[in-house]
Amino acid sequence: MALLEIRSIIRMFGGLCALNGVDFSVEEGEIHGLIGPNGAGKTTLLNILSGMAPPSSGQVQFAGRDIHALPAYQVASLGVARTFQNIRLFPAMTCLENVIAGQHLTASRPLLPRLLQLPSAWRLDHEYEKDARSTLARVGLENRARVRAQSLSYGERRRLEIARALAARPRLLLLDEPVAGMRQGEVTQVAELIRILAGEGMTILLIEHNMSFVMTLCSRITVLNFGQVIATGTPDTVSRHPHVIEAYLGVDKSS
Amino acid sequence: MIPMDLNHIFTQFYAVYGSLINFIGINSLLAISLYVTLSAGQLSLGNAAFAGIGGYTAGILTMYLNVPYIVALFAAALMSGAIAMILGFPVLRLRGVFLAIATLAFGEVVRILAINLQITGGAEGLTPIPDKTQAWMIFTALALTGYFMAVLRRSRIGWSFASIREDETAAKAMGINTTWYKTLAFTIGAMIAGLAGAMSAHLNYIITPGEFGFSAAVQLLIFNIVGGTRVWYGPILGAALLTALPEILRGFGVTAGPVRMGVNGFILLMVILFLPNGLVSLFSHNKD
The missing domain is CATH 3.40.50.300 (P-loop containing nucleotide triphosphate hydrolases)
Known part of the structure; x- marks a missing residue:
C-alpha cells in the first residue's frame, strides 16, 4: 500500500x-x-x-x-513535515534557533533536570545543537547559524525553512x-x-x-x-x- | 565598627524606603506573570484579576480559617491557576486584541463579583488581613520566579512558547500542541499573579475590588513594554523603574499631579519609539 x-x-x-x-x-x-x-x-x-x-x-x-x-x-x-509557500520562519530567532525549535518532536528537553541545572540537561542541549548545526549544513547555511532569520535573503529563507522541517525527521x-x-x-x-x-x-x-x-x-x-x-x-x-x-x-x- | 554603621544605614534606608522596595518586588512578580503569557505570544489583560483572586483566596483563608500563611500562598496560586485553566480553553481560541478584550471582560466579572459577594467584604474590601508578608519572602519568590523563567527558556516548554509567539501556524506544523502550551502559559502566569496578589494582601492588611481593575491590568503591560519582553529580567526592570519613579521625581521636587503622569507617559513613548525591544536592549549585545 x-x-x-x-x-x-x-x-x-x-x-x-x-x-x-x-x-x-x-x-x-x-x-x-x-x-x-x-x-x-x-x-x-x-x-x-x-x-x-x-x-x-x-x-x-x-x-x-x-x-x-x-x-x-x-x-x-x-x-509529516511541511514548508509554506509564503515562508513562515521564526523571524526574531537565529537560523540555529529556528532549527532547534523545529526539533520539538525529536528532542526531549525535560523540565526537571533543566530546573536543577543537571549536567545531563547541558549534555542534551549540546547534542541537539550539534544536530541542528549538521541540519543547517545540509541546506548550506552552516555559516549563517548566528544570523537572525529576518536578515536572510529570500533563497536562504526557503532553505532554512526546509532545514527546520528536516529537524523533525x-x-x-x-x-x-x-x-x-x-x-x-x-x-x-x-x-x-x-x-x-x-x-x-x-x-x-x-x-x-x-x-x-x-x-x-x-x-x-x-x-x-x-x-x-x-x-x-x-x-x-x-x-x-x-x-x-x-x-x-x-x-x-x-x- | 564599620559593619555596625552599614547595618545602621541599611535599617534607616529600609525604614524610609521599605514599602517602596516591597512594592517593587510585588509589581515585579506581577510583571513577570504577564511576561509568561507574552512569551507565548498571548496578550492577556486578566493577570490583575488573577492577582485579585489570589489575594482574596489567601486573605479569606488566613482571616476566617486561620490557615498558615505559606499554605494560603500555595492555595492562592492554585486557585488562580485552576481558574485560568478553565478560562483558558475557550478564551485562548481568540487571537491578539480579541483575547485582550475577553480577558479584560473576565477582569470586570471578577471585580463585580468581589463588590457583590459577602465573603469578599463587598465594596469596602476585605480587612483586616493579618500582616504576614516580609521583604525577604517577596524577594525570595521573585528570585525563584525569575530563575524559573530564565531556565524555562531552554526547556521544551520554553522553545514551544517562543515558537508560538513567533508564528503559531508554523508551530502547529512542527508538531506543537498550541492549545495546550498557550493554556499552560496562561495558567503559569495566573499562578504567579495569584501568588503576588496573596503577598500583596498580607502586606497591606486590606484588599479592595478596585485595586485589580483595568488600570492595574494595563500597568502590568506597560511594565513589560518599558522593560522589554525578550529576556526574563525585562519586566522586572520596567516594574522597578516605574514603581520607583514617583519617589525619584519627588527628589526633583515633583509631587503628585499631571507632571508625574506626564513623565510616566513620556518614558513609555520614548521606549516605544526608540527602544522597541524595551530597556533591556540597552544592555543586550545582540544587534538589531
Missing part, C-alpha cells in the same frame, strides 16, 4: 469548490510532483494533507492511518514551491538535497512552478486543474498528456 492515499477529497469555500474529488497516492521513497495552473487547488490540498484545514469530505490515509480529521500537530507527530516532507524566487545555482543545490533525502528513504511531495526542476527531479507527477486531477504519471507521460497541454497552453480553436 502507498504511504499516502488521497481519496475523493472535496473542499468547498462557501459556494466555491476548490477541490472536487481528488484521488491519487504517493509511494514510499518517491519524489512526487504536484503541478497545475494558479488556483488549481494545490496549496489547499497541501493544507489538508498537513492537517491545517479539514476536507469537506473524503479521506487521507498516511501509513495506513486516517489523518484527515486530525489536528495539524498530530499529523506532524505521525511524521519526517517520513513525508511536503514542500510548497521550494525553489520559487531562487537563483539557478540554489535551485540545483536544493534539487540535489531533495534527491539525497529521497535516497535516504524520505518521501517527498512538492508543489513547484519551475518545470525543468519538476520534470528532472520527480519520479511521478500529478496535475491538478480546477480542483480535479487531470493526469498522473511519469514526467514523460504527463508532459505529453493532451489535457495537461490544454490546461497550460489552451487549445488552438482554428485548427
Whole structure:
C-alpha cells in the first residue's frame, strides 16, 4: 500500500469548490510532483494533507492511518513535515534557533533536570545543537547559524525553512514551491538535497512552478486543474498528456 | 565598627524606603506573570484579576480559617491557576486584541463579583488581613520566579512558547500542541499573579475590588513594554523603574499631579519609539 492515499477529497469555500474529488497516492521513497495552473487547488490540498484545514469530505490515509480529521500537530507527530509557500520562519530567532525549535518532536528537553541545572540537561542541549548545526549544513547555511532569520535573503529563507522541517525527521516532507524566487545555482543545490533525502528513504511531495526542476527531479507527477486531477504519471507521460497541454497552453480553436 | 554603621544605614534606608522596595518586588512578580503569557505570544489583560483572586483566596483563608500563611500562598496560586485553566480553553481560541478584550471582560466579572459577594467584604474590601508578608519572602519568590523563567527558556516548554509567539501556524506544523502550551502559559502566569496578589494582601492588611481593575491590568503591560519582553529580567526592570519613579521625581521636587503622569507617559513613548525591544536592549549585545 502507498504511504499516502488521497481519496475523493472535496473542499468547498462557501459556494466555491476548490477541490472536487481528488484521488491519487504517493509511494514510499518517491519524489512526487504536484503541478497545475494558479488556483488549481494545490496549496489547499497541501493544507489538508498537513492537517491545517479539514476536507469537506473524503479521506487521507498516511501509513495506513486516517489523518484527515486530525489536528495539524498530530499529523506532524505521525511524521509529516511541511514548508509554506509564503515562508513562515521564526523571524526574531537565529537560523540555529529556528532549527532547534523545529526539533520539538525529536528532542526531549525535560523540565526537571533543566530546573536543577543537571549536567545531563547541558549534555542534551549540546547534542541537539550539534544536530541542528549538521541540519543547517545540509541546506548550506552552516555559516549563517548566528544570523537572525529576518536578515536572510529570500533563497536562504526557503532553505532554512526546509532545514527546520528536516529537524523533525519526517517520513513525508511536503514542500510548497521550494525553489520559487531562487537563483539557478540554489535551485540545483536544493534539487540535489531533495534527491539525497529521497535516497535516504524520505518521501517527498512538492508543489513547484519551475518545470525543468519538476520534470528532472520527480519520479511521478500529478496535475491538478480546477480542483480535479487531470493526469498522473511519469514526467514523460504527463508532459505529453493532451489535457495537461490544454490546461497550460489552451487549445488552438482554428485548427 | 564599620559593619555596625552599614547595618545602621541599611535599617534607616529600609525604614524610609521599605514599602517602596516591597512594592517593587510585588509589581515585579506581577510583571513577570504577564511576561509568561507574552512569551507565548498571548496578550492577556486578566493577570490583575488573577492577582485579585489570589489575594482574596489567601486573605479569606488566613482571616476566617486561620490557615498558615505559606499554605494560603500555595492555595492562592492554585486557585488562580485552576481558574485560568478553565478560562483558558475557550478564551485562548481568540487571537491578539480579541483575547485582550475577553480577558479584560473576565477582569470586570471578577471585580463585580468581589463588590457583590459577602465573603469578599463587598465594596469596602476585605480587612483586616493579618500582616504576614516580609521583604525577604517577596524577594525570595521573585528570585525563584525569575530563575524559573530564565531556565524555562531552554526547556521544551520554553522553545514551544517562543515558537508560538513567533508564528503559531508554523508551530502547529512542527508538531506543537498550541492549545495546550498557550493554556499552560496562561495558567503559569495566573499562578504567579495569584501568588503576588496573596503577598500583596498580607502586606497591606486590606484588599479592595478596585485595586485589580483595568488600570492595574494595563500597568502590568506597560511594565513589560518599558522593560522589554525578550529576556526574563525585562519586566522586572520596567516594574522597578516605574514603581520607583514617583519617589525619584519627588527628589526633583515633583509631587503628585499631571507632571508625574506626564513623565510616566513620556518614558513609555520614548521606549516605544526608540527602544522597541524595551530597556533591556540597552544592555543586550545582540544587534538589531
